[in-house]
Amino acid sequence: MDYGFTEEQKMVQELARKIAVEKALPIRAELDETGKFPWEVVKALAEANLTGIHIDEKYGGIGGGTLEYCIATEELSTICGGIALAFAATGLGTMPIILFGTDEQKQKYLPDIAAGKKLAAFGLTEANAGSDAGGMQTTAKKDGDYFILNGTKQWITNGGEAEIYSVIAITDRKKGARGASAFILEKNMPGFTFGKKENKMGIRASATSELVFQDCKVHKSQMLGREGMGFIVAMKTLDRTRPGIAAQAVGIAQGALNEALKYSRQREQFGAKISTFQAVQHLLADMATQVEAARCLVYAAARSIDSGSQETSKMSAMCKLFASDTAMKVTTDAVQVFGGYGYMKEYPVEKMMRDAKITQIYEGTNQIQRNVIALELIKELAAKK
Amino acid sequence: MNIVVCIKQVPGTTQVKINPETNTLIREGVESIINPFDENAIEAALQLRDKHGGKVTVITMGPPQAVNALKDTIALGVDEAILVSDRAFAGSDTWATSYTLASTIRKIGTFDLVICGKQAIDGDTAQVGPGVSEFLNIPQVTFAVGVEINNSVMKVNRLLEETNEIVEVKLPALITVVKQMNTPRMPSFKGKMKAKSAVIPTWGAKDINAEDGKIGQKGSPTSVVKIFTPPPKGGGEILSGSVDEMVDSLVKTLRDRKVC
């Protein structure tokens, strides 16, 4: 199907697909088992310039936008959602710098990320602050020209492997919504350590750990934007990167669909290939339609953001909601098509089902997405009156 | 360092199937690729250039569409690419091909090292590398799995059947490389953009000062008289007789079919 990609977007897709098939496919099962980090894939992405996909050419990137980022994430996720996350989460960790960084900050950090020499991560979530980000407890206390950070971030993707961290911390609790600020932190800064690496249900090739700050002293030049802009930084970042996670979900779903289709053409029961059974055909048809619809919604949201539109929250939420629910349904159905074999770890679909679940939870749970969409609908209606 | 790499564009699959009714080849999707061993050759050249500085030029002798393979090498990071193409080259066997490539390299001018892949996956001869060396009158080191250069002296690790042979030779020289030499890098986005707008010249027989009697079919000592498909697998023949009879029959069949 023709999605109206430009030549450059087609190049991105070709490169990402080549890397996914040649580098990620041979190791995905092993990484799911061991939880080892996919450095070889990162190296290939760096060689292909994809690590700089959304970084301006001025800083060594290739100046792509949200759609390019989604295309690459989707291709990688079709093979492995976990491996794709090393790439996608760096995008998330880099976005605050891209949106709010000064030229010096960009010069300092973006070239190494673009070159694939360093990965990035985004530190917002805490044990007591998931959907309720405002309930965060990590503080950044001003001390002359410095801020002292104390607290723990939880479930941070690329935690421990990334060198660069965009972290949100409370600078003045009394100011409420304006009480947090964003900082760029680097691995090995004194007072910044990592907690345990989580043992997850899925996306196991991705590293998830705690970030621990104990009197971590950070110079004010590391602040992103102005003091008090922390929640805005977080919100704007997530709005821009949400389609990327949606793209991950689409990729996972597509990968599962591909496997199920292939299997149905091989498996014989009652003297016929199961792909000839209407029950299976209907299942596959529904799966394919849902994946296609999710993909179109993701691309529409990405294009909307890239066009510079300011009204992207609703689309962003919709595509993430729909794509992740689709991924969960399609991967579950894929396991069903495989029957008993689908339940066995030797076949790839049970992993895809485990991988899909997180897309309904992180980057804003689907319940929060529904809140956002409903509020946007009401806002739009109110504006018309 | 001036490095020249010789590559060949080959059909994208050697998994050629046979149509049992017509006894002809069926290729699924004739996409063309860079000969896999040549990818290792390009990677070796790029690594040497990245380490010692210099220039990598890729050449290929082929039909006009081979320019696409050259564009792919630009995407990998080579500095220059040249297509050597002329109807006069049609029908070249390895002798004529070696002569043509060597003439091209001579036309390019000074070079320190020529790198070729061990063999092409369609012809499978492994003859062109040594042929080119002979026509350039330089030493050859084949089946290289490792290369080090220090002040114009090259140390090569050769992968032989059961041993690794380490040799030393002064540049200029030619090496042919095997798969185990390196892992070819990914093409880059920036490289692909560069390849899109790259100007790749085509040199014909006259441009490389090739002697008429040494190129193409005229210059080829060998020719193909027949191409056929090996006997098809056949299905399930269950042997019969005593164990000794079955074993004898099986061994004879396998030996006749030259599989062991």
Place this chain on the structure above:
Amino acid sequence: MGIKVINDKCIGCKLCIPACPLGAIKVENRKAIIDLDKCNLCGACPSSCKFNAIEITKEDVHVVDKSRYKNIWVFAEQYEGDVHPVVIELLGEGRKLAKDLGVELCALLLGDADIEKETKELIEYGADKVYMATAPELKHYTTLPYSTVISNMIRQHKPEIVLFGATTTGRDLASRVAARINAGLTADCTGLAIDKETKLLMQTRPAFGGNIMATIICKNHRPQMSTVRPKVFKKAVPDHSRKGQVIKSTPKIDQSDLLVRIVDMIKDATVKVNLAEAEIIVSGGRGLQAPENFKLVEELAGVIGGAVGASRATVDAGWISSHHQVGQTGKTVCPKLYIAVGISGAIQHLAGMGSSDIIVAINKDPDAPIFKVATYGIVGDLFEVVPKLTRKLKEVRG
């Protein structure tokens, strides 16, 4: 000169289209049209046309007096004084060719003074003459000294055919020599024969990774040279009473040929055979009954130079390491010969080896699914069949 479609004969049946490896043929108005920009005169399409409607014409330019070239030479590759086994195979096949042509079979032996002792063996295996060239610099093979000496000897003695083993040395050497003396060289031959009419050497060899076979001739250039795939031809039978002539020479090696210096030789005691690339695989399954019985599989594999594979059941049972597992969740292999010993042939195993060229199955259960995909099946007790098979193969291979 070139290629053309004889329109009167062409009926537009399109058989030639898939035969062309470069996609250079299309059919329009029921006639085949060949795109000369894409065609490289490889010769595949004339063979495919049932109506002889495609013609390739060759202009004969090169002139050499072929009548002055006589006898068949075999390059006696040696390493540290031991003649390579392929040489014995070449002498065996060479004798047949010599007989067909009514000429002598000679061996070409290079080395330092010590190799003289090998001449006896070469004569016993069928060489009528041994051309022996010795020099200290020839002790270990390097390209240029060997190429120069051999090129000079060929120019001097004019053999009509020269055969080399397709070893790393043979391929390295023969291609340099052929380029230097403008001879035709065909690589990796699996079949050699003398055409009764033309008296030319018909050289058959695989291309496209072995998926097609090509027969090559060298019409006007001499000598006709081939490198021959080891372990294809039968070894010559020695005749210890045989006598022959040794023609010695002590060529002077020019400094300009001594450009490559051998610095080290690293012998690898355990030669690892990569399963995915092995040309022959012998696999064992649950039918082996116990881990120690893998020894039967290993012995058979050893005799025919194959790699050892295994079914999932045996790997899971801990009888052999998972590196050997062939199957859907193990390795996918595509060897020329796959021998399945005591393997039932579950679909997961077949997925990993089903595209092997020739599959031999040995199993005591006649209903085992493996027999459905086997090219040759032996229903029997593997404990009887496999040792006998191993022994017989050892015997015929010498």
